[in-house]
Amino acid sequence: MTNAIEITQLNYRKNTKTILTDVNLQLAPGKIVGLLGENGAGKTTLMRLIAGVAKNAKGTIAVHGETREAPRRAFVSFSEALQGFRPADKLSQIRDFYALAYPDFSAKKYLDLITFLQIDDDQKLATLSKGTREKFIIALTLSREAAVYLLDEPFNGIDSMSRKRIISSIIQWKQDSATMVISDHYVSEIAALLDEVVIIKDHTVCAHKSSDQIRSEFGLGIEAFYESIYEGDIHDDEL
Numbered sequence: 174m175t176n177a178i179e180i181t182q183l184n185y186r187k188n189t190k191t192i193l194t195d196v197n198l199q200l201a202p203g204k205i206v207g208l209l210g211e212n213g214a215g216k217t218t219l220m221r222l223i224a225g226v227a228k229n230a231k232g233t234i235a236v237h238g239e240t241r242e243a244p245r246r247a248f249v250s251f252s253e254a255l256q257g258f259r260p261a262d263k264l265s266q267i268r269d270f271y272a273l274a275y276p277d278f279s280a281k282k283y284l285d286l287i288t289f290l291q292i293d294d295d296q297k298l299a300t301l302s303k304g305t306r307e308k309f310i311i312a313l314t315l316s317r318e319a320a321v322y323l324l325d326e327p328f329n330g331i332d333s334m335s336r337k338r339i340i341s342s343i344i345q346w347k348q349d350s351a352t353m354v355i356s357d358h359y360v361s362e363i364a365a366l367l368d369e370v371v372i373i374k375d376h377t378v379c380a381h382k383s384s385d386q387i388r389s390e391f392g393l394g395i396e397a398f399y400e401s402i403y404e405g406d407i408h409d410d411e412l
């Protein structure tokens with residue numbers, strides 16, 4: 174079976190600074206994967222590279238076997254921060270843009286999502302609260318019938334009740350074969366959702382384990398496993 178994402182020997186520097194080194198990663202279709210790491214570890218950068226927003230890395234990135242940038246981008250729905258839209262744009266205009274830009278955009282899914290997230294899309298972008306803006310980004314990202322979803326800290330600024338509601342139902346918004354990568358600092362909140370965990374430390378992927386492996390091999394929950402790696406209680410040779 175072709176991997177949803179296959180990254181080989183990825184190296185990325187920006188303004189002479191090393192950001193990612195020797196990243197190798199294979200993600201199978203259908204998984205929900207937590208991308209974890211401390212501030213500045215490189216999670217956003219890795220997502221931007223997979224999505225083709227950041228360029229000029231060394232190594233290869235394949236999404237469903239496709240390494241060429243334009244067709245690869247078509248497979249990936251990435252939670253971008255609505256840059257490029259004007260404050261006076263109505264959310265429904267942004268929806269229209271997405272519908273035109275992405276052939277896999279589902280108007281039905283969008284309607285279901287904004288209803289679920291209680292978003293009125295007759296509002297202007299400038300009038301949204303931080304949390305509502307984040308919810309709208311989630312709605313747009315998940316409205317595509319994509320093979321790969323990349324959600325970069327999608328719950329930032331969203332109140333805890335809504336967060337719980339979204340996390341517990343997020344699985345229903347992805348097709349069974351789609352792969353979803355989620356970065357989040359509230360590890361315990363998303364842990365139950367995750368099939369696998371990828372941890373970035375020292376500029377590279379230092380661990381990639383299934384939730385079952387973490388339980389059976391280390392006797393730990395995901396958050397404790399993550400903290401043990403960062404605190405040095407689990408060493409590289411044990412991974």
Ligand SMILES: Nc1ncnc2c1ncn2[C@@H]1O[C@H](COP(=O)(O)OP(=O)(O)OP(=O)(O)O)[C@@H](O)[C@H]1O
Pocket residue numbers: 187188190192210211212213214215216217218219
């Ligand atoms: N445009 C840039 N020029 C130079 N360095 C950059 C640039 N963008 C990001 N970086 C650096 O790349 C590293 C990785 O940043 P990135 O935003 O990917 O981390 P992150 O894991 O997503 O962090 P956080 O959890 O804080 O969001 C950081 O050291 C950051 O300072």
